[in-house]
Amino acid sequence: MARFGLTEEAASVWQRGLKADEAAIEPDVEGALLVELASALARLGDTFKLSEVLTLLDKKYPDRFDTL
Numbered sequence: 001m002a003r004f005g006l007t008e009e010a011a012s013v014w015q016r017g018l019k020a021d022e023a024a025i026e027p028d029v030e031g032a033l034l035v036e037l038a039s040a041l042a043r044l045g046d047t048f049k050l051s052e053v054l055t056l057l058d059k060k061y062p063d064r065f066d067t068l
Contacts, residue, residue, distance in 0.1 A: 031065050
């Protein structure tokens with residue numbers, strides 16, 4: 001995330017977790033961070049957390065981040 005200059009935004013997403021009902025940060029930033037998180041989880045083979053992240057992306061941003 002640091003290579004995108006999103007260190008503070010990444011910390012914000014990690015601190016508040018994946019709760020969709022809380023106040024969101026900038027949608028494009030949050031979506032990009034969640035896509036990066038999903039990519040990392042896929043590389044790690046963590047299918048449970050990956051499923052949660054992908055479900056959240058589909059719920060909050062339908063058809064917007066379909067790159068995975």
